[in-house]
Amino acid sequence: MLSSLKEFQKLRVRGRHPCLPGGVRIYAVGDIHGRLDLLTELLARIDADIALRPTMRPVYVFLGDYIDRGSSSRETIDRLIEHGQTNESIFLRGNHELIAIKCLSDRSLFDQWLRLGGLETLVSYGVARDSLAKGRQIIELQSAFHSALPQAHFRFFRDLVNSFSCGDFFFAHAGAKPHVDLSQQKESDLLWIREEFLSSTFDFGRIIVHGHTPSSEIDVGPNRINIDTGAFATGRLTCLVIEGRSLSVIDTSREP
Numbered sequence: 001m002l003s004s005l006k007e008f009q010k011l012r013v014r015g016r017h018p019c020l021p022g023g024v025r026i027y028a029v030g031d032i033h034g035r036l037d038l039l040t041e042l043l044a045r046i047d048a049d050i051a052l053r054p055t056m057r058p059v060y061v062f063l064g065d066y067i068d069r070g071s072s073s074r075e076t077i078d079r080l081i082e083h084g085q086t087n088e089s090i091f092l093r094g095n096h097e098l099i100a101i102k103c104l105s106d107r108s109l110f111d112q113w114l115r116l117g118g119l120e121t122l123v124s125y126g127v128a129r130d131s132l133a134k135g136r137q138i139i140e141l142q143s144a145f146h147s148a149l150p151q152a153h154f155r156f157f158r159d160l161v162n163s164f165s166c167g168d169f170f171f172a173h174a175g176a177k178p179h180v181d182l183s184q185q186k187e188s189d190l191l192w193i194r195e196e197f198l199s200s201t202f203d204f205g206r207i208i209v210h211g212h213t214p215s216s217e218i219d220v221g222p223n224r225i226n227i228d229t230g231a232f233a234t235g236r237l238t239c240l241v242i243e244g245r246s247l248s249v250i251d252t253s254r255e256p
Contacts, residue, residue: 028060031211031232034070035072061089073221
């Protein structure tokens with residue numbers, strides 16, 4: 001179930017191998033994009049890992065982009081809320097959640113959201129696909145989304161955080177802007193940044209664990225780990241497991 005990657009050996013923080021405080025094991029989960037089936041499978045594999053290797057304090061860190069593109073966005077949010085009620089969980093904000101919640105008050109963002117896969121999300125909340133196909137007015141879509149969004153889901157989206165730090169690791173949806181202290185990062189960079197971050201070897205003082213940019217394999221640099229393996233299209237939802245100085249992987253493409 002667990003697999004280690006040689007690429008992890010090149011990670012360095014101020015010239016040393018990164019680590020977590022004792023007693024903590026982090027399960028960081030990449031971009032889900034409405035694939036409830038993969039989320040359910042991955043959580044079961046994590047449960048099996050904890051049963052096999054008990055730990056004092058398992059912490060789940062979800063890296064954002066829970067919705068859009070896949071067919072089960074609403075059900076995915078239901079499952080995450082349920083999971084958070086019984087497990088120590090950090091839910092980060094992705095750019096897709098940011099746009100979706102802003103669409104409740106800003107109609108100008110609807111076209112962008114629909115291009116990013118918002119259509120599937122609206123359908124999962126009960127907004128009829130045929131009415132969308134007939135060019136339903138944006139004001140009607142906004143009203144329908146308002147009515148369909150449960151209060152528990154609104155609170156979930158509202159309470160998402162932009163970043164999380166633990167030990168030598170910093171978690172954000174997209175990454176971080178080089179040469180800017182992690183405490184001073186802008187939301188726009190944490191949720192949207194790509195090439196400026198991906199091509200940088202800047203030592204942030206922590207290893208950045210992120211998603212946002214799909215890759216066929218986990219992408220490891222000297223200062224970052226990208227665990228977005230394009231679950232929506234590939235069927236591979238990836239979890240990075242961090243404990244002490246050990247890093248390993250659980251995903252939905254490998255047999256237990």
